[in-house]
């Protein structure tokens with residue numbers, strides 16, 4: 308009885324996974340077909356013709372990295388197509404320039420699926436930083452390469468971005484984060500010292516929040532290496548995750564802390580003992596008048612080495 312049930316479960320699982328694979332294959336084929344359909348019966352006509360009508364745009368584009376390579380030193384056939392390396396074959400477009408889908412446009416109104424648009428860029432930019440692009444949160448939410456990039460001119464000093472800098476490009480959609488960086492204590496991002504891509508890879512990564520490295524702590528250690536240790540006496544929550552106590556962008560508590568001290572510490576240290584006595588000096592009955600030693604840096608007046616200690620007698624993080 309049990310055996311047949313197990314087999315049935317196994318069969319169902321096998322069937323489900325085969326079905327998923329099949330559906331995935333179909334959707335990939337459909338997308339490929341969509342591109343193929345769209346390019347069917349069209350020919351490449353060359354950059355000179357495009358530039359004749361789109362003179363200003365072509366002049367701006369002519370000063371970008373792409374143009375320098377595509378026009379002067381193409382490494383392969385796709386690059387030598389110039390404008391059409393991205394916009395696809397233009398023969399139908401020149402016979403009827405107003406026809407909406409005569410040429411590939413990188414806008415959401417154009418009727419060309421974002422996946423088809425992105426595929427044009429991915430012809431040449433697969434792998435590397437984009438190794439996790441497919442199924443990244445941006446890809447899944449239909450964000451296109453052209454939402455962040457505008458390769459038609461040098462709007463940014465590097466990276467062919469849609470705005471004049473990385474942070475401004477991200478703020479187009481992530482307004483909440485802009486306000487986090489305006490809080491009383493914050494990472495010096497609006498001051499121009501760091502950018503979103505110091506911590507995030509907008510093209511996708513192995514972490515949920517698109518972090519550049521494998522863990523939150525690795526990301527922080529890039530610049531705060533002294534917090535990595537090794538320490539003789541570690542403080543467990545520090546090793547576990549900096550975000551146990553800090554918010555990554557900004558906070559209204561000092562030093563980017565998620566909450567004020569001593570509450571910060573007492574989220575985890577609630578045991579009876581001096582921790583409680585310090586808070587209710589004179590005993591619970593006399594009300595909660597905190598010990599003066601809890602003012603200011605509170606617990607850290609005594610436990611100063613909160614990130615870890617290298618002192619032989621620093622087990623309580625005192626020194």
Ligand code: HEC
Pocket residue numbers: 352353354356357358359360361390391394396397398400401404405406410411412413414
């Ligand atoms: C005969 C002149 C002419 C030629 C040659 C030409 N275009 Fe156009 N193109 C136009 C006109 C006119 C429009 C505007 C149509 C409209 O407003 O819908 C246009 C629109 C476009 C658009 C869409 C613009 C938008 O606002 O979304 C793109 C992209 C484009 N052209 C790219 C190209 C490329 C690439 C080539 C070369 C393969 C090319 N064009 C060649 C005249 C031309």
Ligand code: HEC
Pocket residue numbers: 354357358361364365368373389390391392393394413414453454456457458459469
């Ligand atoms: C590297 C890929 C790439 C190349 C090469 C390229 N384009 Fe574009 N083009 C784009 C993208 C992406 C957009 C959408 C930009 C945006 O977000 O506004 C665009 C937008 C356009 C538009 C409409 C929007 C506008 O800015 O008016 C026209 C017209 C156009 N391109 C023509 C050309 C012509 C002509 C050439 C060659 C001289 C060319 N493109 C080369 C990627 C490219």
Ligand code: HEC
Pocket residue numbers: 372373376385386392393427428429430431432452453456458465466467468
């Ligand atoms: C035909 C190949 C090809 C296509 C298509 C292509 N690129 Fe590129 N791209 C290159 C090459 C080659 C370079 C320069 C070398 C490098 O950085 O890899 C480059 C560089 C870049 C850079 C860095 C430029 C800089 O100045 O820092 C960005 C950003 C970029 N491409 C984005 C895009 C986007 C977005 C698209 C699609 C709209 C696209 N590319 C389409 C070949 C291509």
Ligand code: HEC
Pocket residue numbers: 425428429432435436437440445450451452453454455456465466468473476504509510
């Ligand atoms: C959410 C915004 C965003 C999206 C979407 C995005 N990019 Fe980028 N991309 C950036 C930023 C920001 C940089 C600059 C990174 C830096 O300088 O640290 C960049 C840099 C690049 C570069 C040059 C440096 C490198 O990583 O090689 C290329 C090439 C590139 N992007 C291609 C693409 C392609 C292709 C797509 C679509 C599949 C895409 N990007 C989608 C934001 C984005």
Ligand code: HEC
Pocket residue numbers: 444445448450454455473476477478479480481503504507508509515516517
């Ligand atoms: C065109 C709009 C757009 C732009 C521009 C954009 N994003 Fe996003 N981003 C989204 C959407 C949509 C999501 C998924 C929904 C959400 O979490 O808000 C997302 C999600 C994210 C997430 C993950 C959130 C989570 O918890 O899963 C991070 C991190 C992120 N973006 C960083 C960036 C960075 C860094 C840039 C600039 C390089 C950027 N984004 C530019 C639209 C955008």
Ligand code: HEC
Pocket residue numbers: 474477478481484485494496501502503504505506507516523526555556
């Ligand atoms: C100092 C590193 C750092 C910088 C700089 C940074 N982030 Fe983050 N970001 C993080 C970390 C760490 C997380 C949280 C990861 C987690 O919860 O696991 C995060 C989370 C996010 C999320 C998910 C939602 C949230 O707020 O928790 C978004 C969206 C996001 N960041 C966007 C941005 C944007 C946009 C910028 C630039 C304006 C930026 N980040 C700059 C480290 C950074």
Ligand code: HEC
Pocket residue numbers: 492493494495500501505506523526527528529530531549550553554555561562563
């Ligand atoms: C790209 C470098 C960089 C990365 C990555 C980085 N930081 Fe910072 N951090 C800085 C700089 C720069 C300052 C400002 C230092 C100063 O003003 O003396 C700072 C300041 C701080 C401060 C003190 C804020 C204050 O109000 O004094 C804390 C706390 C902090 N970072 C925590 C983190 C955490 C947690 C992470 C990981 C999510 C992280 N940092 C990742 C560069 C970085």
Ligand code: HEC
Pocket residue numbers: 524527528531534535542544545546548549550551552553562564604607613614
């Ligand atoms: C148990 C809570 C806690 C954890 C977890 C924690 N911190 Fe802190 N951190 C603090 C407190 C409290 C302060 C304020 C110290 C002060 O006022 O003397 C601080 C201050 C800082 C500062 C600014 C002052 C300084 O010492 O340079 C930086 C930078 C910092 N932390 C980085 C990190 C990093 C990186 C991690 C993860 C490896 C981390 N913190 C994990 C509690 C914590």
Ligand code: HEC
Pocket residue numbers: 542543544551552568571572573574575576606607610613622623624
């Ligand atoms: C996210 C939970 C968490 C937070 C917040 C936290 N701690 Fe801890 N702390 C721990 C854990 C877990 C240990 C290890 C306990 C053990 O090894 O028995 C520890 C150990 C300690 C120790 C050493 C005690 C011993 O028995 O070795 C001291 C002292 C300490 N913490 C003080 C603080 C102070 C002060 C704060 C606030 C700045 C704080 N902690 C915030 C979880 C936390």
Ligand code: HEC
Pocket residue numbers: 569572573576580581582585600601605606607608609610623
């Ligand atoms: C006046 C100095 C002082 C202050 C303020 C102080 N502690 Fe302590 N704490 C100590 C000493 C001394 C020990 C070591 C006791 C021992 O080794 O037996 C200790 C031990 C600890 C321990 C280890 C377990 C225990 O109870 O013995 C923890 C956890 C701890 N403190 C947390 C805190 C927290 C949380 C705060 C803030 C609410 C705080 N301390 C404030 C002096 C202080």
